[in-house]
Amino acid sequence: MSERHPMPRGHDGQGRYEIRLQGQLDDSWSDWFEGFTLANESDGTTTLTGPVIDQAALHGLLRRVGNLGVTLISVNVLRSRQP
Amino acid sequence: MAMPVLATKLFIPVLRPRAVPRPRLVERLREGLHSGRKLTLISAPAGFGKTTLLSEWIADARRRDPQVRVGWLSLDEGDNDPSRFLTYLVSALQRADPALGLEALALPGTSFDPALTTLINDVAQSSSAIILVLDDFQLIEDESIRDAVVFLLDHLPSNLHLAIASRSDPLLPVARLRAGGELTELRAADLRFTPDEAAVFLGKMVDLDLSAADVAALDARTEGWIAGLQLAALSMRDRSDVSGFIEGFTGSNRFVLDYLAEEVLQRQPDEVREFLLHTSVLNRLSGPLCDAVTGQAGSSEMLESLERDNLFVVPLDDRRRWYRYHHLFADVLRARLLRDRPDRVSELHVLASEWYERNDLPEDAVTHALAAADFGRAARVIEAAIPVVRKSRQDATLLRWLTLLPDEVIDRRPVLGVYCAWSSLVAGDVEAVEPRLRVAERALATTADDGTPTHDSAAGEELRMLPVMIAVYRAAVAQARGNVAEIRVHAERALELVEPADHLGRGAAAGFLGLAAWATGDLEGGVRAFREVRTSLLLAGNVADALGTTIVLADMLIPLGRLREAQRSYEQALLQAAEQGEPPPQSTADLHVGLSELLRERGELAAAAEHLATSEALGEHASLHENRHRWFVAMASLREAEGQLDAALELLTTAVGLHRRGFFPEVRPISAMKARIWIAHGRLADAEAWVSGRGLSAADDLSYLREFEHITLARLLIAQHRADPRDRAIEAAAGLLDRLLAAAEAGGRTGSAIEILVLRALALGAQGRTALALQPLQRALALAEPEGYLRIFADEGEPLTALLGATADAGILPDYVRRLRQAMRQTTGDGVSLGGIPDPLSERELHVLRLLATELSGPQIARELYVSLNTLRTHTRHIFGKLDVNSRPAAVGRATELGLI
Numbered sequence: 001m002s003e004r005h006p007m008p009r010g011h012d013g014q015g016r017y018e019i020r021l022q023g024q025l026d027d028s029w030s031d032w033f034e035g036f037t038l039a040n041e042s043d044g045t046t047t048l049t050g051p052v053i054d055q056a057a058l059h060g061l062l063r064r065v066g067n068l069g070v071t072l073i074s075v076n077v078l079r080s081r082q083p
Numbered sequence: 084m085a086m087p088v089l090a091t092k093l094f095i096p097v098l099r100p101r102a103v104p105r106p107r108l109v110e111r112l113r114e115g116l117h118s119g120r121k122l123t124l125i126s127a128p129a130g131f132g133k134t135t136l137l138s139e140w141i142a143d144a145r146r147r148d149p150q151v152r153v154g155w156l157s158l159d160e161g162d163n164d165p166s167r168f169l170t171y172l173v174s175a176l177q178r179a180d181p182a183l184g185l186e187a188l189a190l191p192g193t194s195f196d197p198a199l200t201t202l203i204n205d206v207a208q209s210s211s212a213i214i215l216v217l218d219d220f221q222l223i224e225d226e227s228i229r230d231a232v233v234f235l236l237d238h239l240p241s242n243l244h245l246a247i248a249s250r251s252d253p254l255l256p257v258a259r260l261r262a263g264g265e266l267t268e269l270r271a272a273d274l275r276f277t278p279d280e281a282a283v284f285l286g287k288m289v290d291l292d293l294s295a296a297d298v299a300a301l302d303a304r305t306e307g308w309i310a311g312l313q314l315a316a317l318s319m320r321d322r323s324d325v326s327g328f329i330e331g332f333t334g335s336n337r338f339v340l341d342y343l344a345e346e347v348l349q350r351q352p353d354e355v356r357e358f359l360l361h362t363s364v365l366n367r368l369s370g371p372l373c374d375a376v377t378g379q380a381g382s383s384e385m386l387e388s389l390e391r392d393n394l395f396v397v398p399l400d401d402r403r404r405w406y407r408y409h410h411l412f413a414d415v416l417r418a419r420l421l422r423d424r425p426d427r428v429s430e431l432h433v434l435a436s437e438w439y440e441r442n443d444l445p446e447d448a449v450t451h452a453l454a455a456a457d458f459g460r461a462a463r464v465i466e467a468a469i470p471v472v473r474k475s476r477q478d479a480t481l482l483r484w485l486t487l488l489p490d491e492v493i494d495r496r497p498v499l500g501v502y503c504a505w506s507s508l509v510a511g512d513v514e515a516v517e518p519r520l521r522v523a524e525r526a527l528a529t530t531a532d533d534g535t536p537t538h539d540s541a542a543g544e545e546l547r548m549l550p551v552m553i554a555v556y557r558a559a560v561a562q563a564r565g566n567v568a569e570i571r572v573h574a575e576r577a578l579e580l581v582e583p584a585d586h587l588g589r590g591a592a593a594g595f596l597g598l599a600a601w602a603t604g605d606l607e608g609g610v611r612a613f614r615e616v617r618t619s620l621l622l623a624g625n626v627a628d629a630l631g632t633t634i635v636l637a638d639m640l641i642p643l644g645r646l647r648e649a650q651r652s653y654e655q656a657l658l659q660a661a662e663q664g665e666p667p668p669q670s671t672a673d674l675h676v677g678l679s680e681l682l683r684e685r686g687e688l689a690a691a692a693e694h695l696a697t698s699e700a701l702g703e704h705a706s707l708h709e710n711r712h713r714w715f716v717a718m719a720s721l722r723e724a725e726g727q728l729d730a731a732l733e734l735l736t737t738a739v740g741l742h743r744r745g746f747f748p749e750v751r752p753i754s755a756m757k758a759r760i761w762i763a764h765g766r767l768a769d770a771e772a773w774v775s776g777r778g779l780s781a782a783d784d785l786s787y788l789r790e791f792e793h794i795t796l797a798r799l800l801i802a803q804h805r806a807d808p809r810d811r812a813i814e815a816a817a818g819l820l821d822r823l824l825a826a827a828e829a830g831g832r833t834g835s836a837i838e839i840l841v842l843r844a845l846a847l848g849a850q851g852r853t854a855l856a857l858q859p860l861q862r863a864l865a866l867a868e869p870e871g872y873l874r875i876f877a878d879e880g881e882p883l884t885a886l887l888g889a890t891a892d893a894g895i896l897p898d899y900v901r902r903l904r905q906a907m908r909q910t911t912g913d914g915v916s917l918g919g920i921p922d923p924l925s926e927r928e929l930h931v932l933r934l935l936a937t938e939l940s941g942p943q944i945a946r947e948l949y950v951s952l953n954t955l956r957t958h959t960r961h962i963f964g965k966l967d968v969n970s971r972p973a974a975v976g977r978a979t980e981l982g983l984i
Contacts, residue, residue, distance in 0.1 A: 031422055069129050069411060
């Protein structure tokens with residue numbers, strides 16, 4: 001991936017994101033959410049984690065969340081350790 | 084044939100008998116409508132009953148006032164094409180009042196505003212109160228469409244109310260409307276079912292005695308989310324252990340939709356579940372379409388039973404032919420299909436695409452082919468749809484599709500490749516055109532061993548015309564690059580290839596030849612070519628563009644010195660334009676500008692001003708983009724003739740901003756016109772800066788393209804001599820003018836020659852050699868008199884007045900010279916006099932005044948002028964003030980006395 005996108009990390013919002021939703025969704029929704037992994041948390045929320053190629057992709061994903069009527073709690077960029 | 088308008092998108096959803104009445108919400112909507120607020124906005128996520136509430140409100144409004152009219156538009160992603168959106172918007176309004184929007188749809192052009200303006204005027208004239216509903220507005224992402232809705236809101240007639248339902252807040256000026264009390268707003272918090280509503284809903288849905296505690300638990304768990312409650316009800320139906328279900332559901336942390344959809348789906352018989360999953364790829368469902376996709380018969384019955392069972396199937400017409408799944412349910416089904424049968428998704432889309440193609444619905448056929456990533460199929464359907472799409476002007480749709488196709492698929496279809504080349508050309512990406520054309524040309528030329536073509540484009544009209552179009556687009560690229568020799572080569576190639584019946588191809592090729600001739604100063608050749616363009620365009624039925632050629636013809640006839648012929652062409656074209664009725668052809672306003680310039684030259688300044696006022700009144704949509712600057716140029720010359728040089732300069736600056744380069748050779752650059760005014764104004768330093776910026780010198784080789792600039796330079800040299808007689812500029816001017824005269828005479832440009840001769844006379848006059856100056860002046864007068872030139876002399880002012888005096892004394896052309904001297908005396912006064920009132924009426928006000936003298940009603944006059952009633956009232960108020968009257972008849976009477984009308 002990084003070979004094909006030689007831009008600095010963070011440009012265009014490219015990177016790994018963590019999206020927290022209210023309620024528990026099982027992993028069968030993974031394909032629907034563009035391959036993000038779903039993890040159910042003990043507080044009744046679900047965490048979606050996965051790569052986003054740019055802002056448009058992120059907004060598309062959030063729209064899918066919105067379309068299902070799921071309550072969105074937070075969106076975070078995952079900062080990987082700098083090499 | 085145009086792209087079909089789908090009636091299902093305009094269907095007003097029928098209120099289901101089992102829906103829960105929501106009087107508290109309907110009352111708020113009713114109140115908003117009655118208090119005259121502009122916009123109702125229902126903004127909440129999916130499954131909150133937005134559409135159902137709107138239908139309940141509409142039914143209520145119609146019951147209370149049977150006269151109220153309703154237009155409903157269910158938007159989809161495809162509506163991000165502005166012309167498609169407009170078509171549906173008008174179609175929805177026509178459901179409310181069939182007389183609306185007939186003109187709006189007929190209007191040409193790429194801009195929304197003219198069409199919207201006429202539509203808004205139509206609605207304002209309608210006697211009906213209209214509610215226009217735009218459902219699923221969150222799908223609109225195109226900015227020009229959002230701008231159009233803002234424009235509509237800003238100019239909303241009082242008899243129109245707009246209602247928008249959206250899953251997310253639309254990018255409209257909601258805060259402004261809210262602050263101005265123009266907005267009725269319902270949000271998720273308002274739409275959630277109260278425990279009482281939940282109880283009624285569950286009671287209607289399931290035949291069970293639920294305890295108040297059960298209802299409260301379900302309402303709390305779903306937070307009043309209606310789709311959740313509906314799924315819960317479906318899960319409880321025919322279940323023996325209802326309390327077990329409620330316990331399990333309310334005790335679970337799982338997302339409501341996830342938990343319940345699984346429950347509901349699992350409780351369906353296998354065949355129903357299969358049907359739901361397989362048909363979930365469809366945006367719309369009909370029996371025959373579902374039969375084709377599932378490969379099974381009986382889908383119509385299946386859909387009816389799904390509707391009966393409340394399984395989230397929404398009817399899209401009242402004959403139970405088309406349905407859709409509730410968006411939320413469709414998403415759940417698609418996610419399940421993707422999980423359980425990912426291998427089948429593409430295949431299902433292809434089956435849908437095939438059905439749509441068989442049923443002549445190319446848009447859906449393409450959408451499903453693209454969803455299946457079956458690009459070969461998509462490309463074939465797109466290519467077949469090109470003629471239809473072109474006629475419906477839905478180019479945005481086509482271009483969006485093309486960006487989704489891989490290049491190698493486009494390269495195998497020369498028809499698509501050439502269409503891509505055209506779209507690059509109009510987008511101004513000239514570099515991208517030739518590579519596309521070359522690939523297409525190579526594909527056309529390659530054949531298999533048995534002589535059959537190896538490309539994929541289907542045989543037919545489009546393919547047959549392709550070689551001509553390739554040559555024409557190449558000529559266009561050469562034109563954009565200013566390469567005259569290349570224009571000729573490609574335009575002549577196109578003329579060789581063109582078939583007798585291909586009038587558009589012939590017209591385009593002749594047009595490029597004409598432009599090439601024009602740019603090289605072969606004006607006779609240019610006139611011949613554009614006469615042919617005009618004939619071809621008329622044969623092709625394109626009246627607006629045929630009339631537009633008049634302007635090009637006149638632009639060449641004027642330097643040829645054929646003013647009368649140019650004027651006749653304009654007058655005939657305006658007659659033809661009038662025969663076309665309403666709306667006027669797109670070039671009509673430009674024709675008035677052209678005629679105005681000729682009338683001005685002949686000294687008829689009032690008539691010239693009147694044509695400019697008419698042109699302005701016709702508005703931008705009666706004008707071609709490439710001509711829009713011309714009004715300001717013409718008005719500047721008029722101001723110049725009135726001696727208002729600052730106003731003229733300001734108008735020319737506006738003209739520079741509007742000028743679109745590349746359409747026509749720039750034989751009269753606006754910057755040179757400004758320089759001429761500076762020279763007349765004595766601002767020689769400004770003019771000198773312009774000369775050096777343009778790299779002009781009296782020793783330059785001459786070409787027609789620079790004739791106007793070189794004549795301007797000669798003017799500057801003469802002015803420099805007047806400012807400082809020791810300056811030797813006058814000799815340079817004389818040499819330049821002699822060479823310019825020879826070039827103009829060689830090219831048959833009598834019009835240019837007259838101006839050059841006048842300047843030659845002025846140069847001699849500036850040297851005090853009056854007797855010698857009379858020779859060129861006499862030649863100029865002799866050439867000018869038969870065509871009725873006036874301003875070409877009068878605009879020179881004082882220095883020429885002296886020479887004309889000497890001419891009169893010498894008895895040369897006495898009548899003509901007397902007329903010229905008279906005109907020059909008037910110019911030094913206060914411009915055109917407009918009757919004996921202290922504050923003269925503007926041209927616009929005079930126009931309004933003439934309309935006030937007719938039988939037309941106020942709204943009819945406003946329509947005639949393309950302005951709102953309010954603007955007309957403002958004009959009328961000013962007119963009454965200036966004429967010191969209080970009524971329309973009095974104004975007409977006073978104006979008649981004053982000789983104003």
